[in-house]
Amino acid sequence: MADLKQLMDNEVFMAFSSYATIVLIKMMFMSTATAFQRLTNKFFANPEDCASFGKGENAKKYLQTEEKMELVRTHLNDIENIVPFLGIGLLYSLSGPDLSTALLHFRIFVGTQIYHTIAYLTPLPQLNRALAFFGGFGVTLSMAYRLLKSRLYL
Amino acid sequence: MADLKQLMDNEVFMAFSSYATIVLIKMMFMSTATAFQRLTNKFFANPEDCASFGKGENAKKYLQTEEKMELVRTHLNDIENIVPFLGIGLLYSLSGPDLSTALLHFRIFVGTQIYHTIAYLTPLPQLNRALAFFGGFGVTLSMAYRLLKSRLYL
């Protein structure tokens, strides 16, 4: 157990744990929020709104499929950003980087994720979301580059 | 290597490894099962079943899109539950919790996942699936809370 104690007393690893947990909790609440939103929308869906897409039965079908697509895309965006961050970030934080550099990476990533969520929920005009996405993308790439530079073994 | 031996002799970590592997194998088989189901459905699709949605060509299109949506949703549900469990569970099991508390968390999570799959495949009426989902959700949140309480470093 002395072993694990040392691992968790490592500050970079503690910082990674905290930020990763925050991002994952955010993702979990996003998925619940969208599920509730879907339920609410189903009950209060305004049939007039779909009249422009087609007629009668057709209209309702279109509405549901498009709506579901949007929800699926949101979940996927979150998962797409977070899976590489978790994988690369864990390995990066175990490769013994500077505390300040690592903190900078984690903080920018969590910042862009929260910004992305706000931009999605408000919703802000499109360029905000793209910026947030590429911010997180850049942080993950930078960690991957540092990791591969110091520890490449193929 | 003495180092890694100590890590893998840690009982909490061994338990996490076993349960995480079981959940991941279940997820892999679910994705194969749904792929086979899709193939089978394509060959044996009953055109009478879709007559209620529209006519001729339209009917088939609706059917396929809706069917694919359902499959995509199932995969996403699995991934949405398992990614936070993997991330938070790994960090939690490295933070040195009690063995009995950790085992309780892992067992309930794996139980809810298997219950969710059974509820999905049988299929049981809807409240079962929601219960299973929120069971897993609660376990992950509880681990996240314990992790952040003992090791917050921002």
Add this chain to the structure above:
Amino acid sequence: MADLKQLMDNEVFMAFSSYATIVLIKMMFMSTATAFQRLTNKFFANPEDCASFGKGENAKKYLQTEEKMELVRTHLNDIENIVPFLGIGLLYSLSGPDLSTALLHFRIFVGTQIYHTIAYLTPLPQLNRALAFFGGFGVTLSMAYRLLKSRLYL
């Protein structure tokens, strides 16, 4: 810190870090590539191509939904393969396997992933993609089996 140094000097873990990072970077670029492809397709979509599916407004709707479905499926395929590999691979590489066996697993997995991407982008006829998928599937199952055999604790 002496502790982490030992972990990162472990050759199996270094190899896993390198291969996992490569697979994750590939996944990130795939998601960006498909996003750009979507933008391009939207601007240059040929309305004649959709005439066979329906008429007027209907035609466009079908096209978009089907197109989006395809993109969502690609992302999901990637994520479905990579999440179990990351989880099981990490635990496997910490369980102290032979270096040569572990390298064999990692290399075959990365190989099948790259083959899958080439088969998807070219596109090669279908059996290639299925072969690549089941190659990666087999590698992950083999790692899971070895892991559970040596360290089962329920």
